[in-house]
Amino acid sequence: MSGILFLEQTLNSLQFGLMLFLLAAGLTLVFGIMDMINLAHGSLYMIGAYLMATLAEATGSFWVALPLALVATALVGAALEASLLRRLYERDHLTQVLATFAVILIANEVVRMIWGNQSLMLNPPAGLTGPVTLPGGMQYASYRLLIIGVGAAVAVCLYLLVTRTRMGMLVRAGASNREMAVAMGVNIRRLFTIVFALGAALCALAGAMLGPILAVQVGMGENILILAFVVIVIGGIGSIRGAFVGALLVGLVDTMGRALLPIAFAKLFSPPVASNLGPSVSSILIYVLMAAVLFLRPQGLFPARG
């Protein structure tokens, strides 16, 4: 295989992995601190993308709309947490799954009522629509490079936030042992509303950044939500570091699998077999990875507890 293709796929998987990390980071903290399964996380991603598309249309500028969309989605997230999710912390996982599933249904319909059935267009910021030439002569979409840059910057900021600040310390304390953190006087409820709003803002960031590449439409959050769950289960629930490694791993395995497996199968099998086998094996690859990790290390790669 040529070096150019390999480099391009590496950048693609990095871009995909970093966006997954934005989603998984909020999800893993919610999961880790409150032991709460939040299926509605994907809905926040969808709402973020819709708000971004609308605000970019209204303001005419990607960069003006972005912070507004983040703040607005964070507020939606905080409102959701304070009104509903708070009641679910003490309930069992089944209740949490079903209640947040109900939130998905409701959010989808509300979005459909406001914005209609058509998917929205979101353009990349001016000046970043074309490809750039990388050292080595490779052409790569400049907007995708921006996504990689933003994702990496956010990952660094989050790492610093979690490991170097007082709030991050409280978050880690909550994730490793909530009862103990409460006993030591941490106001876990307020902390949690903040964490939830932050997670919602990260969702909106992912939705806003991916909006120009993927379609902004109802149901966009559902498939990527499952991938985010795969990421946090692989990484270890409650661990930011685990979410980061898991996201990059899933991005790499998924992208490389789709790019390389068909080529490999074409060499090994007859064309009809290969054309059936390639897509099917590459799309189940990450689930095989997750099942294998769960089987061998049930707590994930970087367990937050214990």
Added chain:
Amino acid sequence: MKILLVALVAAAFPWAMHALGQDFYTSFATRVLIYAMAAASLNLVLGYGGMVSFGHAAFFGAGAYIVAILAAEGITSLWIAWPVAVAVAALAALVIGAISLRTRGVYFIMITLAFAQMMYYVFVSLKAYGGDDGLSLPGRSSIGLGVSLSNDFVWYYIVLALLALVLFLLHRLLHARFGRVIEAIRENETRATAIGYPVYRYQLLCFVISGAIAGLAGALIANQTSYAGPTLLHWVQSGTLMIMVILGGVGRFWGGPIGAAVLLVLEEVFSASPLLGPYALHWQLPVGLILLAVVLFAPQGLAGALAKRSQ
């Protein structure tokens, strides 16, 4: 007594609808019966076994796809296609259960979801069998004996009889030693282990029986609509089956059937009712709100609420 009444109403339903000239509702009721079977099978693992499986669509969809694929290969006999569908679903449940049951809690939810997703992508990528578009059946399975299932009347009674048989067997099973043991495991796994029950084997058997029944329901739904598509395998389908169980009542014998009936009737009312006008398109909104209310305020479901009232 109550059971007799339910059976009587169910048996008389197509005649009543025929007399009223509303034959559409016979077909709708058949769909309700099929989903009642699928929900009852999920309730066995979820309610009685305490195993929160988020991948039940895998077995439901597999049953449907097996019938469709066999039909595409020219095998339409019910006597071959349906047992194969049940066997494949049971085998899938055996493999998935054997691996998943080594995990607990959240991890069990997630790993069953992951396996269901694998199943989804495997069937979607079978280009020879429809891929993304799903697979249409030439017609309902042939039963022989000079009877045709394409008659909606006959079809209704076949499905009703199968549901009655499944519910009867489930009732026997749950009131036998097996049912007591899986409930004991749900209540306290450590204690069940200490008493000396082979917990893992009981749970796996429960999972396989549930998967097999879901496979039968899948075979029926493929026949009902003459179609097997990816939506039957989608994780939202797993979620819908869970909604039915919780609406009806988790771990209540009639929970599955009641929940299936209530959810499908709600769907029908909200999506077709002229009352709602243009809002009928948004039928998922009231369904979501009702689900939320039940989860928050009536966690025992409708069967639980009924039982409380009669006490």
